[in-house]
Amino acid sequence: MNRENVPFATSSIRVHPSLTRGFSVAPGLLLAGLAFVALAAFMLSLAVGSVRIPLDEIVSVLLGGDASKQAWATIVLKFRLPKALTAMLAGAALSVSGLQMQTLFRNPLAGPFVLGISSGASLGVALTVLLAGVAVGLGGSTTLLAGISLAGDTSLALSAIAGSGLVLLLVMSVARRVQSGMTLLILGLMFGYTTSALVSVLIYFSVVERIQAYISWTFGSFGGVTWRQLQVMAPAILVGLAGGHLLMKPLNALLLGETYALSLGLNVRRVRLGIIGTSAVLAGVVTAFCGPIGFLGIAVPHLCRTLLHTSDHRLLLPAVSFMGATLALGADIVAGLPGSQLTLPLNAVTALLGAPVVIWVILRQRNLRQAFAG
Amino acid sequence: MMMNGTVLRTRDLSIGYRRARKAPVVIASDLNFSLRPGELVCLLGPNGAGKSTLMRTLARLQPSLSGQIWLDERPLDDLRPGQLARRLSIVLTDRVDVGAMSGYGLVSLGRHPYTGWAGTMSGQDQQIVQWALHAVRANDLSDRLTVEMSDGERQKVLIARALAQQPRVMLLDEPTAFLDLPRRVEVMDLLRQLASENSQAILLSTHDLDLALRNADRLWLLSADGELFDGAPEDLILNGAFERVFSAEGVTFDRERGSFHTRQEACGRLRLEGDGVAAFWTRRALERIGYAVEREGEGGESSSYRSNLNPPQSVNGAVTVRKRDGGLIYMLEIEGREELFATLNALTTYLRRGGAGGESDAKVDEDLYARR
Numbered sequence: 001m002n003r004e005n006v007p008f009a010t011s012s013i014r015v016h017p018s019l020t021r022g023f024s025v026a027p028g029l030l031l032a033g034l035a036f037v038a039l040a041a042f043m044l045s046l047a048v049g050s051v052r053i054p055l056d057e058i059v060s061v062l063l064g065g066d067a068s069k070q071a072w073a074t075i076v077l078k079f080r081l082p083k084a085l086t087a088m089l090a091g092a093a094l095s096v097s098g099l100q101m102q103t104l105f106r107n108p109l110a111g112p113f114v115l116g117i118s119s120g121a122s123l124g125v126a127l128t129v130l131l132a133g134v135a136v137g138l139g140g141s142t143t144l145l146a147g148i149s150l151a152g153d154t155s156l157a158l159s160a161i162a163g164s165g166l167v168l169l170l171v172m173s174v175a176r177r178v179q180s181g182m183t184l185l186i187l188g189l190m191f192g193y194t195t196s197a198l199v200s201v202l203i204y205f206s207v208v209e210r211i212q213a214y215i216s217w218t219f220g221s222f223g224g225v226t227w228r229q230l231q232v233m234a235p236a237i238l239v240g241l242a243g244g245h246l247l248m249k250p251l252n253a254l255l256l257g258e259t260y261a262l263s264l265g266l267n268v269r270r271v272r273l274g275i276i277g278t279s280a281v282l283a284g285v286v287t288a289f290c291g292p293i294g295f296l297g298i299a300v301p302h303l304c305r306t307l308l309h310t311s312d313h314r315l316l317l318p319a320v321s322f323m324g325a326t327l328a329l330g331a332d333i334v335a336g337l338p339g340s341q342l343t344l345p346l347n348a349v350t351a352l353l354g355a356p357v358v359i360w361v362i363l364r365q366r367n368l369r370q371a372f373a374g
Numbered sequence: 375m376m377m378n379g380t381v382l383r384t385r386d387l388s389i390g391y392r393r394a395r396k397a398p399v400v401i402a403s404d405l406n407f408s409l410r411p412g413e414l415v416c417l418l419g420p421n422g423a424g425k426s427t428l429m430r431t432l433a434r435l436q437p438s439l440s441g442q443i444w445l446d447e448r449p450l451d452d453l454r455p456g457q458l459a460r461r462l463s464i465v466l467t468d469r470v471d472v473g474a475m476s477g478y479g480l481v482s483l484g485r486h487p488y489t490g491w492a493g494t495m496s497g498q499d500q501q502i503v504q505w506a507l508h509a510v511r512a513n514d515l516s517d518r519l520t521v522e523m524s525d526g527e528r529q530k531v532l533i534a535r536a537l538a539q540q541p542r543v544m545l546l547d548e549p550t551a552f553l554d555l556p557r558r559v560e561v562m563d564l565l566r567q568l569a570s571e572n573s574q575a576i577l578l579s580t581h582d583l584d585l586a587l588r589n590a591d592r593l594w595l596l597s598a599d600g601e602l603f604d605g606a607p608e609d610l611i612l613n614g615a616f617e618r619v620f621s622a623e624g625v626t627f628d629r630e631r632g633s634f635h636t637r638q639e640a641c642g643r644l645r646l647e648g649d650g651v652a653a654f655w656t657r658r659a660l661e662r663i664g665y666a667v668e669r670e671g672e673g674g675e676s677s678s679y680r681s682n683l684n685p686p687q688s689v690n691g692a693v694t695v696r697k698r699d700g701g702l703i704y705m706l707e708i709e710g711r712e713e714l715f716a717t718l719n720a721l722t723t724y725l726r727r728g729g730a731g732g733e734s735d736a737k738v739d740e741d742l743y744a745r746r
Contacts, residue, residue: 248492255483256470260464260483265453305473305474309474
């Protein structure tokens with residue numbers, strides 16, 4: 001058979017118009033809509049907070065001009081802009097990572113942290129914050145305490161990177177040898193249990209101030225990221241997002257399961273390493289700079305599948321990026337309690353907003369499999 | 375393409391599993407066989423004989439223990455993953471759960487070995503997907519979501535997906551396992567046509583003996599001790615391969631019917647008179663309840679050959695089936711009595727009760743017919 005010729009490809013076969021293009025019109029419009037909503041949320045998050053700033057002033061500041069009040073320009077450029085950029089990047093990163101994990105493990109409850117990335121970061125932070133506390137608790141010098149709180153966020157970020165990086169290396173070395181994805185999933189869970197056990201041991205022996213510092217890290221925040229940190233965080237996440245989008249074809253093949261993917265000529269082990277690698281970088285970097293932010297990574301892929309009614313990663317990957325960015329901004333706006341001087345823990349907001357959404361999505365469908373299907 | 379060439383062949387192939395620090399488990403060894411373009415081959419064998427292992431080895435999903443496999447005259451191990459995917463495709467028994475994807479989208483996944491990094495489909499790719507859906511008579515499933523399809527519909531779409539890979543060889547692991555009978559016949563028929571229309575070699579494993587005997591160009595019988603019998607279905611029936619492969623306690627192979635029976639001893643011997651379909655099914659009914667059946671005009675010699683029932687020497691009676699009043703009527707002469715029955719159910723119930731007492735409701739009242 002001549003493979004170059006199409007057997008039976010006659011004009012009599014009806015070709016569905018919406019299928020002759022890569023995307024049909026409707027999903028393309030939906031993507032544009034999602035991008036627009038993300039942009040709107042971005043502008044809103046610059047406008048609201050403890051002080052309300054008019055939109056035209058914000059545009060003028062962003063374009064390099066002056067605001068009618070000097071304080072407004074300072075607030076936007078020094079605080080709100082890095083925070084909004086961080087939220088967008090983190091939301092997109094966690095959502096892409098969550099989508100990848102759900103497809104790789106064919107499990108609707110998988111998220112960016114199933115492989116123990118956040119557990120590793122938590123352990124790193126706990127070791128930095130709490131071990132010093134243990135020393136204090138056992139009669140050490142209290143000057144250490146002041147030293148660390150001054151060094152502040154950067155040392156936390158570094159220890160989180162070290163922790164998640166270590167777990168990443170462990171997972172990757174195991175993933176190269178292990179045959180089935182299920183084994184990896186269980187190993188990730190066990191990593192998580194082990195690290196949280198270690199963390200609770202540290203907490204048990206530590207002093208109150210240190211425990212408080214650790215707990216406030218676990219609340220998660222987009223606000224702690226400075227322009228300097230963003231110079232590291234942004235490129236890392238953008239590279240990870242690009243890598244994630246490069247994997248859309250293998251991810252589609254993996255929808256059929258690993259055996260079919262193999263039979264389609266996919267190098268499953270290499271693809272799996274690629275997926276785990278990009279996913280871990282995305283989730284690890286976000287956790288390092290913002291803390292372990294829950295729910296976005298699990299909820300956003302489900303929302304996108306429901307909204308776009310597809311499991312094609314060529315559509316889903318950009319869609320979850322935009323929607324993840326939007327929801328992260330939204331959660332941050334809500335956590336800031338606009339008009340007040342108070343803020344809520346970010347993780348509490350993502351869970352309070354995210355959990356009902358996931359419940360609604362699942363109950364709307366007949367069963368979990370269909371919820372996964374969208 | 376050379377129609378008489380082989381598209382896949384093996385030499386001294388051993389299949390099985392390697393184990394860490396232990397001797398490998400050999401399932402079958404010294405396998406020498408080939409697949410030719412355009413033929414449908416069914417792989418049969420008892421559970422645990424290694425049908426799936428053989429299929430997995432041929433698809434390079436697991437390594438062989440020793441020996442060689444050639445695909446398209448090239449050693450299987452020399453092919454790069456993409457090259458293999460353009461020559462060989464599979465349909466598994468695993469339930470696929472692709473989520474919200476249309477039939478068209480699922481079949482499109484079969485074009486992966488041909489598309490670029492983004493999986494963008496060219497016009498030709500799209501035409502081939504349409505052709506594959508058309509080939510399995512599933513044009514109407516193009517826009518339907520796979521989660522909403524029946525098992526039979528999904529199986530057809532999965533076959534179309536394998537077809538879209540434009541392979542030389544298609545391997546299907548029990549493609550009829552979860553289907554109802556009409557769907558099984560349909561899928562088997564479809565596969566036979568696909569093989570000859572596209573000059574592809576199709577190998578499928580199945581437990582469906584009857585369908586395999588009727589549709590396969592060749593059968594491979596894999597026995598539990600790792601022997602592979604290769605031949606036309608009829609050859610394997612005549613040369614006793616079926617008995618050897620499926621031999622088990624209390625089960626015998628009926629060579630004339632091409633099916634298995636458990637009963638050993640006949641409980642009686644009846645002569646059957648009548649024609650056509652009615653006589654055929656009357657015979658089936660009588661054999662089912664354990665009678666050896668002798669047809670009018672057939673010698674007694676062939677009757678012991680035609681079934682594994684061991685008939686007694688003397689004939690116990692006769693059954694005659696005739697048309698009457700647009701229906702059928704069955705007359706039983708046994709032990710000097712004559713009884714009429716309107717249904718085979720009534721006849722077999724009567725015979726099972728030993729022919730005595732118990733006047734069945736469905737027994738025909740002769741007077742009733744006479745009065746009409």
